[in-house]
Amino acid sequence: MLAPILDPLAFGFFVRALAASAIVGVVCSVVGCYMVLRGLAFMGDAISHSAFPGVVAAYLLKVPFYLGAVLAAVGTALLIGRISRRGGLRGDTVIGVLFAGMFALGVFLFSTIRNYVGDLFGFLFGEILGISPTDLITLAVLAAIVLAIVVVLWKELLYSTFDPLGAAASGLRVGLLDDLFLGLIALTIVVSLQAVGIILVVAMLVTPAATGQLLTQRFGRLMAMAATIGAVCPVVGLYLSFWLNTASGATIVLVETVLFLAVLVLGPRTGLLRPRPRTA
Amino acid sequence: MSSVESLPLDRGTVARPAVSVALVGVSAGYDERPAISDVSVDFRRGRLTAVFGPNGGGKSTLLKVVAGLLKPWTGTVSVLGAAPGIEAHRVAYVPQAESVDWGFPVSAWDVAMMGRYPALGPLRRPGRADRDAVAEALELVGMSDHARTQIGSLSGGQRRRVFLARAIAAAPDLYLLDEPVTGVDATTQEDLLDILEAEAGRGRTVIATTHDLACAASRFQDVVAMNRTMVAQGPSSLVLDQDVLRRTYGGHLLVLGDRAILLDDAHHHDQAAGSEVHHHDNDTQRRP
Numbered sequence: 001m002l003a004p005i006l007d008p009l010a011f012g013f014f015v016r017a018l019a020a021s022a023i024v025g026v027v028c029s030v031v032g033c034y035m036v037l038r039g040l041a042f043m044g045d046a047i048s049h050s051a052f053p054g055v056v057a058a059y060l061l062k063v064p065f066y067l068g069a070v071l072a073a074v075g076t077a078l079l080i081g082r083i084s085r086r087g088g089l090r091g092d093t094v095i096g097v098l099f100a101g102m103f104a105l106g107v108f109l110f111s112t113i114r115n116y117v118g119d120l121f122g123f124l125f126g127e128i129l130g131i132s133p134t135d136l137i138t139l140a141v142l143a144a145i146v147l148a149i150v151v152v153l154w155k156e157l158l159y160s161t162f163d164p165l166g167a168a169a170s171g172l173r174v175g176l177l178d179d180l181f182l183g184l185i186a187l188t189i190v191v192s193l194q195a196v197g198i199i200l201v202v203a204m205l206v207t208p209a210a211t212g213q214l215l216t217q218r219f220g221r222l223m224a225m226a227a228t229i230g231a232v233c234p235v236v237g238l239y240l241s242f243w244l245n246t247a248s249g250a251t252i253v254l255v256e257t258v259l260f261l262a263v264l265v266l267g268p269r270t271g272l273l274r275p276r277p278r279t280a
Numbered sequence: 281m282s283s284v285e286s287l288p289l290d291r292g293t294v295a296r297p298a299v300s301v302a303l304v305g306v307s308a309g310y311d312e313r314p315a316i317s318d319v320s321v322d323f324r325r326g327r328l329t330a331v332f333g334p335n336g337g338g339k340s341t342l343l344k345v346v347a348g349l350l351k352p353w354t355g356t357v358s359v360l361g362a363a364p365g366i367e368a369h370r371v372a373y374v375p376q377a378e379s380v381d382w383g384f385p386v387s388a389w390d391v392a393m394m395g396r397y398p399a400l401g402p403l404r405r406p407g408r409a410d411r412d413a414v415a416e417a418l419e420l421v422g423m424s425d426h427a428r429t430q431i432g433s434l435s436g437g438q439r440r441r442v443f444l445a446r447a448i449a450a451a452p453d454l455y456l457l458d459e460p461v462t463g464v465d466a467t468t469q470e471d472l473l474d475i476l477e478a479e480a481g482r483g484r485t486v487i488a489t490t491h492d493l494a495c496a497a498s499r500f501q502d503v504v505a506m507n508r509t510m511v512a513q514g515p516s517s518l519v520l521d522q523d524v525l526r527r528t529y530g531g532h533l534l535v536l537g538d539r540a541i542l543l544d545d546a547h548h549h550d551q552a553a554g555s556e557v558h559h560h561d562n563d564t565q566r567r568p
Contacts, residue, residue, distance in 0.1 A: 037381075037384060037385075087310075087311050088311070152402050152403050153402055155394075155397045155400065155402075156397065156402060158386075158394070158397075159394045159397050159398075161384075162380075162381070162384050162386060162391075162394065163375060163379075163380060163394070165344075165347075165349055165373060165375045165379065166372075166373050166374065166375055166394070166446070167394075167397075167398075168347075168348070168349055169347035169348060169349055169368060169371055169372070169373030169456065170368055170369065170371060170372060170373065170395075170397075170398040170450060170452075171365075171368030171369045171371075171398045172397070172398055213385065216385065217385045217387075217430040217433075218385055218386070218387060218390075218430075219385045219386055219390065222385050
């Protein structure tokens with residue numbers, strides 16, 4: 001009866017994948033709550049794509065991929081923030097330019113590699129089942145750093161997200177918080193690359209928070225719900241991908257998307273099926 | 281442009297309280313365009329001061345300079361005895377209603393509590409003293425019964441009350457309010473101004489921008505007339521005459537006998553990006 005659930009646990013790689021994806025799910029959705037409230041969903045997509053050239057460069061230079069990914073993602077995030085604040089160009093324009101430009105750089109560098117390297121494709125769509133014990137430890141440490149920063153600064157991030165002018169006038173370093181938050185997004189994305197890959201990571205960030213937004217209007221509850229969804233969906237997704245023999249990253253994202261759509265249709269607050277007030 | 285020296289400043293009739301905010305020769309703006317030029321103005325503690333003038337007259341810009349949100353291009357600014365931003369923990373700024381995302385998942389209580397965050401600093405969670413201050417502030421603005429309501433579910437007037445509660449909860453020495461009574465009902469307007477008057481009575485400096493000339497004249501002790509520069513300042517009874525109004529509103533003021541009618545369209549607000557172009561859609565009615 002329980003065999004389908006217990007049997008996979010006999011495999012070390014599956015247990016590591018479960019742990020890694022649940023950690024990634026929680027970190028992504030916690031950061032994602034601030035992201036959706038700041039209107040930075042598209043920014044997340046841009047940062048994740050800009051990590052690609054960093055990964056390829058790290059491969060070519062034979063340094064750990066985390067290092068290349070962090071440098072490229074954080075650098076691009078700060079650059080986008082800096083150019084947007086300078087004025088003259090809308091933020092989404094700047095994102096559009098750097099997003100495609102950095103990804104093109106990644107593809108360009110990738111195409112210089114003569115012999116085929118399959119594991120780089122893993123960064124595009126995730127390769128959670130291939131995660132090594134060392135990778136899992138690195139991932140857990142980076143995740144802990146991100147969560148610790150959010151725990152320390154949740155009030156300041158909340159105030160500066162809700163009312164940046166009021167927060168800045170009362171002494172919060174809003175510009176610094178903005179940069180720090182972009183750095184947090186970048187770090188979170190790098191943590192998540194192995195699990196779901198560059199293309200799909202934005203869903204891990206945004207979808208649980210979006211689902212939470214359909215269910216509550218309180219920030220604390222939003223974060224608790226998003227974190228719960230973020231922890232549970234990858235576990236469900238991994239089992240599904242194991243049973244169905246499908247791509248793990250995509251299956252995890254699909255589980256989150258289906259949950260979002262279910263809440264959208266059935267949810268108490270915004271459900272499309274809820275009784276509508278009659279118009280006279 | 282009229283010069284400051286020609287104006288009826290401080291006629292020496294009354295002893296005036298100490299200056300808490302002073303600007304000298306300040307110009308500021310957005311991108312390349314100046315929104316205010318060569319502004320010299322004082323704000324005094326214990327006084328309720330209205331900054332009024334036409335759309336694009338630089339009211340919000342002036343407030344942002346004092347709040348330390350916008351760096352002046354020229355001139356010097358002193359806020360509570362220091363450069364803007366230095367004494368930020370003693371300043372409460374309330375932005376215009378349209379700059380706020382009302383769908384944000386926070387309750388009235390949460391918003392008021394934000395007033396306590398800067399003093400708490402990172403890591404520390406709100407404690408007993410903070411909860412008491414928030415409860416007291418919400419009580420003062422008459423929002424205790426709505427403490428748990430999501431901010432966007434409140435009416436426009438109630439939202440302004442909550443933002444005032446946030447400012448009060450911070451216990452500031454300087455209140456900076458951008459259009460605090462624009463678009464609210466008469467009862468709320470009177471309540472908010474009563475509260476601000478009481479805060480001024482406790483020695484706080486209260487500066488509010490307003491479109492509403494009648495409100496500025498009737499409820500504020502001091503006024504500052506702004507039309508891209510400071511046109512006049514002082515006690516409202518001494519400053520608000522036809523000459524000052526004409527220079528503040530230019531062609532948008534229609535004078536009929538001893539009555540002045542404002543043709544300025546009060547529904548257009550200062551654009552954050554500093555759209556300072558005047559609306560001349562009243563051309564046909566401008567000259568009687």
